[in-house]
Amino acid sequence: MKHGGVTKFSIQNLLGPIIVLILLTHFVGGASTSLQLVTQMALCLFVMVLALQVFVGNSGVLSFGHGAFALIGSYVSAILTAPVNIKDNALSMNQLWEPLVSPQVNIYVALVISAAVSGLIAAITGIFLMRLNGLAAGIATFALLGVAYNVFFNNKKIGPGSQALPGVPLIDNNWILLLLAVLSLILVYFINISRIGRTLRATREDAMAAPALGISIFKVRLIAFIISGAVAGLSGGMYSHVAGTFQVQDYYLEFTFITLSMLIVGGSASIWGALVGTFLITAVGQVLLMMEQDLPVFGIQVQIPLGSRAVIIALTFVAVLLWRSGGITNGKEFRIPKLKKIS
Amino acid sequence: MDQKSFHANEISKSFGALQVLDNVTLNVNPGEIVGLLGPNGAGKSTFINILAGYEKQDGGTVVVEGKPLDGLKPNARARAGIARTFQSGRLFGNLTVAENVALGAIGLGESGKVAHERSESILEILGIEKLSPHAAGSISHGNARLVGLARAVAAHPKYLIMDEPAAGLNEDEAPRLLQALEVIRKNIGCGMLLVEHNVKLVTQACSRVVVLATGILIFDGNPRDALNNADVKTAYLGNAGVH
């Protein structure tokens, strides 16, 4: 078992996953309209899994609360960009708070604000959450998800409540989504090899020994939590511009379970693991979804009962936890081979 | 007491009804290697934990270079120049040996470059540079003890506290540890407190030795005298841990 993580900058390690991401976006994302949407959603989820990787992967502290940051990011970006008439009409019966109706900003400005607001909320909640350990930390992060969900689900003054906010402008461009994913990847890569990433992995390995080296567990966890929260916020924002709506339910239990599965199955110790986990579970999920709907998969028609998808992903998750706790990639980064000079 | 010394003054500690330390006073001067001997359960690890901030004393104070450390957390004491090793090693098992040692410097705010260089040179000085790329969890027990020492030293501490670094070492490995201590004394020059069961190692490595028995300091002086001291002999009588 090796969850070491990379500590020194290597252009090959950085370019490896980026090139795979480009190839996936080009070949899968360009294959058909339905695959284009699946790819766009996978890119959003990848950013979310990167957010989990930088915190959970390095600290070893499981967070069930990151859905809250995606939810907030998605909400902020949607409410700042949805057309005024839609906010006015669709939400008039919901008594949307007046000052929220008129604001209109550019999609990309909205995404930056999403990340900033989610990062800020992560900072405020992290001051309390990052003092906890083990089981208490897990439960407290879960409570954060519960609070965020319930506030938005039940409060129609700030958003659509249990309904959807439609008309969120689309980023209908694979390459822009890819660019956002690559920027997030580069950020997370540099955090992973930085002092924060390295000391955080030390606290994961031995929380007793790390302070003897001058490391403040609270401080490094908090910094990673804030960065992670901001990236999760960006992911939520991206998702609202892919789906074209904002809906609270999209960021609750299933979302939390799926994104954590992606992280753990792929391998939480590396960016490559985040990439493999996201796209593998997306692909498997997509195939199983087609089977549930009795659609042919590569010409073969196999029907499976509704709900099989969730069960199979859950079983894969458990199998990985049992037999390969480092995930499929087992902590390795994918390196592009060095080009040999011909002499 | 030297203004630059590491000083524990009248430290007392009880766990419930069990008094583990009773007014223990100890002084380590800059560059000095002091041995702390004592049978199992004498309170040695508890004393170290109090010095390093892992445990709170009931009474007494800990001072380094005239600055009181009481109330400071372990990470703050590390920043004040106190490094420690653990009786159970506590290496970062999934990280490489090089990274384990580098973290000793990174934790205190050194740049990645400095930490890397320091890690390389310390491992080389200790003669274990070949282990660099291996996961710390995969190396032999004897080597792990040396890596633990290297990691603590990478911080360039003013004072280094070691909790039984020779525990579990075989006849071949113990001399390597002795050598390592000498190298550290020469290259880093930190004051050291060496907690040990291994009397032979202590007499060879230390210029002064103190003996703790059931929480009370019963001896402070020359290593050779310790071996002939009646109180020390009684404290150790029938104790299987002495070599």
Ligand SMILES: Nc1ncnc2c1ncn2[C@@H]1O[C@H](COP(=O)(O)OP(=O)(O)OP(=O)(O)O)[C@@H](O)[C@H]1O
């Ligand atoms: N957290 C604790 N709670 C209760 N009792 C403790 C605790 N820590 C240590 N003790 C007790 O205090 C006494 C001293 O323990 P300590 O570990 O300091 O001894 P030691 O000299 O390091 O022994 P060894 O040579 O076996 O390492 C022992 O009787 C031990 O059982």
Ligand SMILES: [Mg+2]
């Ligand atoms: Mg002990």
